[in-house]
Structures are given as structure tokens and as C-alpha cells.
Amino acid sequence: MVPRHWERTTMGWFEKKEAVKIPPTKALWQVCPRCKSYIPVAEWKANNAICPSCNYHGRLGARARIAQLADADSFQEVFREVSYSDHLDFHDATGAYKGKVEAVIAKSGEKESVVMGTATMGKIPVMLGVMDFAFMGGSLGTGTGERIARACEQAIAEKRPLIICCASGGARMHEGILSLMQMAKTSAAIGRLKAAGLPYISVLTDPTTGGVSASFAMLGDINITEPKALIGFAGRRVIENTIHQKLPPDFQSAEYLKAHGFIDKIVERKDLKPFIVKMLNYFGF
Amino acid sequence: MATKKTVLLTAMDRVKIARDPKRPHIYDFINFVCSDFEELHGDRLVNDDRGLVAGFGTIDAFKCLVLGHHKGATIEENMEANFGMAQPDGYRKAMRLAALAEKFHLPVVTFVDTPGAYPGDTAEARGQAEAIAKSLEFFSLLKTPVVVVITGEGGSGGALAIAVGDRILMMENAVYSVISPEGCAGILWRDGAKAPEAAEALKITAADLKRLGAIDEIIPEPAGGAQKNAKAAAAAVKKAVVKALAELVKEPIDKLVDGRYAKFRAMGNFYK
Numbered sequence: 167m168v169p170r171h172w173e174r175t176t177m178g179w180f181e182k183k184e185a186v187k188i189p190p191t192k193a194l195w196q197v198c199p200r201c202k203s204y205i206p207v208a209e210w211k212a213n214n215a216i217c218p219s220c221n222y223h224g225r226l227g228a229r230a231r232i233a234q235l236a237d238a239d240s241f242q243e244v245f246r247e248v249s250y251s252d253h254l255d256f257h258d259a260t261g262a263y264k265g266k267v268e269a270v271i272a273k274s275g276e277k278e279s280v281v282m283g284t285a286t287m288g289k290i291p292v293m294l295g296v297m298d299f300a301f302m303g304g305s306l307g308t309g310t311g312e313r314i315a316r317a318c319e320q321a322i323a324e325k326r327p328l329i330i331c332c333a334s335g336g337a338r339m340h341e342g343i344l345s346l347m348q349m350a351k352t353s354a355a356i357g358r359l360k361a362a363g364l365p366y367i368s369v370l371t372d373p374t375t376g377g378v379s380a381s382f383a384m385l386g387d388i389n390i391t392e393p394k395a396l397i398g399f400a401g402r403r404v405i406e407n408t409i410h411q412k413l414p415p416d417f418q419s420a421e422y423l424k425a426h427g428f429i430d431k432i433v434e435r436k437d438l439k440p441f442i443v444k445m446l447n448y449f450g451f
Numbered sequence: 452m453a454t455k456k457t458v459l460l461t462a463m464d465r466v467k468i469a470r471d472p473k474r475p476h477i478y479d480f481i482n483f484v485c486s487d488f489e490e491l492h493g494d495r496l497v498n499d500d501r502g503l504v505a506g507f508g509t510i511d512a513f514k515c516l517v518l519g520h521h522k523g524a525t526i527e528e529n530m531e532a533n534f535g536m537a538q539p540d541g542y543r544k545a546m547r548l549a550a551l552a553e554k555f556h557l558p559v560v561t562f563v564d565t566p567g568a569y570p571g572d573t574a575e576a577r578g579q580a581e582a583i584a585k586s587l588e589f590f591s592l593l594k595t596p597v598v599v600v601i602t603g604e605g606g607s608g609g610a611l612a613i614a615v616g617d618r619i620l621m622m623e624n625a626v627y628s629v630i631s632p633e634g635c636a637g638i639l640w641r642d643g644a645k646a647p648e649a650a651e652a653l654k655i656t657a658a659d660l661k662r663l664g665a666i667d668e669i670i671p672e673p674a675g676g677a678q679k680n681a682k683a684a685a686a687a688v689k690k691a692v693v694k695a696l697a698e699l700v701k702e703p704i705d706k707l708v709d710g711r712y713a714k715f716r717a718m719g720n721f722y723k
Binding site (some may be wrong): 246247254256260311312315338340342343344349357360362376379383384385404413417426 | 568569570571572573575576577578579580581583584585587588589591592602607609611612614617627628629630634638639640641642645648649652653654659660663665702711712716717718719721722
């Protein structure tokens with residue numbers, strides 16, 4: 167039996183030896199943010215971050231999503247050399263941008279907020295990009311925009327459909343005006359891809375907001391999302407402060423966006439790949 | 452002399468000048484720059500947004516579409532126009548009329564002056580994100596010359612939505628930023644009062660933006676700023692716009708559109 171903490175402290179020296187080291191709960195259990203059930207981490211991961219009891223779709227890292235969408239062993243990463251730029255030598259109250267982003271790179275092994283590559287999906291050659299919210303909030307930096315623009319150009323050259331899974335809080339303000347310009351750059355590149363007769367499928371995952379929703383994320387020939395994902399332009403608090411009213415809980419949800427006509431379909435994560443492949447089949451791929 | 456004065460202004464000083472209600476607004480520019488103008492209304496979908504005005508007019512020898520954010524000069528106008536924060540309907544009106552300009556081979560001149568796109572529930576319901584995104588794509592492909600003038604506040608995506616063009620001109624005291632200094636300070640400094648620091652760090656003045664390659668040309672303002680002499684300020688704007696139009700209308704249209712793509716494509720490419 168595991169001794170109670172007061173036993174351990176009051177019993178002092180001789181209990182110490184026998185005290186069982188309890189591993190931190192987080193390593194074993196994932197608590198569902200919605201229904202608060204405890205799910206074994208292994209099961210949570212095996213289930214692609216979906217809660218087995220309430221079907222909550224948790225945030226998925228870029229690599230996990232690529233593993234789910236691309237055919238086995240087909241993903242070949244491209245443009246990995248393209249990374250962030252600290253052309254403003256940006257410092258804020260908590261320190262230097264460079265230090266922060268380097269720490270994220272060291273921890274995640276990723277060098278930008280979108281991972282881009284060629285792959286096959288249902289044997290169809292595609293260009294696949296997946297954003298990772300864990301990388302600086304999935305923010306759109308110059309490197310992110312550059313990877314997406316290059317992906318569009320390569321997709322045009324190789325006649326590949328483009329699929330991007332978006333997850334972002336918006337433009338990366340640490341990179342100033344040039345981060346804003348990535349909205350124009352990516353949208354222009356997407357425009358060229360579409361004009362070249364190639365399909366672009368945008369998967370707006372939780373959350374897709376700000377400058378990313380207001381650029382390439384909303385430009386899909388097909389825009390799809392997952393249940394309950396947060397999608398919007400301005401933040402909830404900003405809007406509430408503007409209109410001096412409380413917003414309903416479902417405001418800016420996937421369901422709200424679909425009801426207002428901006429989303430083609432809400433697709434459960436397990437059905438994403440077959441749905442995308444089916445669309446590409448309709449388009450002659 | 453003007454240069455000497457320029458150096459002394461901080462980024463936040465410029466923000467204040469750019470927001471000065473006495474600064475010339477869209478209708479002032481239209482009055483001073485156009486010899487004639489006919490405003491047209493509505494997005495043909497749901498609304499006529501007053502935060503963004505558009506119409507056909509004549510600038511020097513050029514018949515063109517003129518459009519821009521409208522902040523309003525009186526409190527009634529401010530309210531009606533949401534202080535220049537355009538609704539999705541405004542951007543859709545801009546696209547509708549720009550398509551018409553393209554059809555009749557008329558260039559487009561845009562005036563940018565907005566705190567940002569309207570952040571309200573109605574804007575979200577009607578797809579603010581989609582409208583801005585579509586506008587960026589649309590103007591990048593538009594087969595007619597586009598001249599952009601940033602006259603006051605270039606507030607983030609709401610500004611950029613009508614700022615994709617072949618020439619990006621910016622008035623000396625205008626600012627153009629990915630986020631307002633107050634917004635940035637609130638997030639990264641956790642204190643909106645640190646806006647002056649954020650303004651400095653974000654590099655939002657015309658000189659900074661020219662150095663970063665985000666704009667092409669700075670339009671000088673009369674001593675003390677455009678708010679002191681709207682007529683002289685507008686004359687300088689007209690001169691710069693006419694010069695840009697004269698150059699752009701000579702270009703073959705495909706070359707022009709490719710050039711516009713190349714211009715934005717090069718922004719923030721540090722891995723050539």
C-alpha cells in the first residue's frame with residue numbers, strides 16, 4: 167500500500183526508504199478537456215487524440231497527422247531548410263524572439279510551424295502540408311509562408327493536388343510586417359495553383375484563426391473541418407469588447423461556420439483521409 | 452529640413468499622427484485627387500458597407516476605380532462606417548467593382564486607412580476571414596494595374612485585403628502593421644500601456660517598411676503632417692499615383708500580373 171503523504175512526512179527517516187515513487191499522472195493518463203474522463207495515454211494516442219467516451223477531437227501534432235493521412239512510408243519532407251527569420255531582432259518583455267523560437271525548435275525538432283512534403287494518399291501523389299499548433303501557436307511566419315508558396319509552385323510543376331491542414335492563432339507578430347505579407351504571398355500562390363487547374367483542399371483544424379483563417383485556410387476549393395473545431399477571424403474577447411455582448415458558446419465553432427456557409431463538410435478525424443481521397447477521385451485524380 | 456524633423460518622431464508619434472481625426476480621409480482624397488467621381492454601392496449579396504467606399508473617377512488622364520476605407524469625419528459618419536473597420540461586405544463590394552474595372556481595362560487605386568477589419572459578430576457570421584482571404588487571392592490575380600496608397604493606419608489583414616497591388620505607396624506619417632501596438636503590447640508585454648515599446652519593436656513606419664521591402668515609395672507630407680494641410684498632402688499623393696499609373700498602364704498585362712506575384716513572393720524569402 168502506498169503510504170499517505172502525512173505518514174511519509176511524520177514517519178520520517180525509516181519510511182523514506184520504502185516510499186513508492188508515484189509517476190506523474192500526466193504520463194499515464196490523458197484527461198479529456200471536454201468530458202474530463204481519464205483515458206490511458208497509449209489509448210489516446212492510438213485513437214489519434216480522440217476521446218473514446220465523448221468523441222472530443224483533441225489537437226494533433228503535425229507528425230501524427232501526417233502518419234494518419236499519408237500512405238505508409240510515402241511522406242517525403244521538403245523545404246526543411248526554410249525556417250524562421252529574426253530580421254527585426256525582436257525583443258519583448260519576456261526576452262528575445264530568437265531565444266524563444268530556438269527553444270521551440272530544440273524541443274520539437276521542427277523548424278517551422280508547417281511541415282510540408284510530397285506523399286501519396288490512396289495512391290494519389292499529393293503535396294501535403296500540416297501545421298503544428300505546438301510550434302509558436304502555429305503562427306504564420308516568413309518561413310511558414312515561404313514553405314507554403316514553394317509547395318504551391320512544386321505542386322503546379324508536378325501537377326499534384328495540395329492539401330493543407332491548418333492550425334494557427336494567426337500571423338507571427340515577432341516577424342512584423344513581413345509576417346502579414348505572408349497572407350498575401352500564400353493567397354497569391356494558392357490562386358496560381360487553382361488557376362493551373364489543380365485542387366486545393368483546406369482542412370481547418372482546431373484552432374484556425376486570425377491571419378491564417380483570413381488567407382490560405384479559407385481558400386480551399388473544398389474547406390473541411392473536424393467536429394467542434396474553433397475557426398474564426400477575431401478572438402472571442404475582442405469581439406465581446408467590440409459589441410458589448412456575450413457571445414453564444416457555439417460561436418466560431420465548426421458547426422457555426424458550416425451553418426453560415428463557409429465549410430463544405432465537418433468530417434470526423436477517422437474519415438478525413440477517405441473523404442479527401444474521394445474528393446480527389448471526383449476531380450479526376 | 453523635413454528630414455531633420457522626421458528623425459525625432461518615435462514610432463508611437465507616427466501612430467498618433469496616422470490616427471489623427473483631422474488627417475485627410477477617403478472623401479478628402481477623392482475630392483482633391485479626382486476631377487470627377489461617382490460612388491457605387493453594395494456587394495450585391497447582403498449590404499452596402501460604409502466602412503469601405505468605391506466608385507469610378509478620373510485622376511489626371513486616367514479613368515479608374517477608386518476605393519478605400521472610410522473612417523468618417525463626424526461622429527455620425529464614424530458610427531455608420533464603424534471607424535473604417537470594414538465588414539466582409541465592404542471587401543466583397545471592392546472585389547465586385549474591381550472585377551468591373553478589369554472588364555473595362557481600368558486601373559484600380561486603393562486608399563488604405565483602417566484600424567483593422569471589423570471584429571464583430573455580424574462580420575464573423577458573414578465570413579470576415581473568407582472575405583479577406585478571397586480579396587488577397589483576387590487582387591493578386593486581377594488583370595489590371597493596381598496602385599495602393601497607405602494614407603493613415605494600415606491595420607493588419609483589414610488593410611492588406613485592399614493592399615495587394617503593383618505599386619505600394621505610403622504617406623510619410625502613415626503606419627502599417629501586422630497588429631496594433633496596443634494589441635501586441637497586450638499579448639507580448641501583457642500590458643497595453645507598453646504600446647510605444649511594441650510600436651518600436653514591430654517596425655511600422657514608412658521608412659522601416661521601405662527598408663524591409665514591404666512598400667515601394669514614401670510620399671512626403673507637408674511640414675507638421677497631412678492633417679495640417681490636406682490639400683498639399685493630397686497633391687503629393689496625386690503626383691505619386693499619376694506617376695505610378697503612367698508607368699503601369701504601359702506594361703503588358705500578363706507581365707504586370709507576374710510582376711505583382713513576384714513582388715509579394717519575394718517578401719520574407721530568406722532562403723533563396
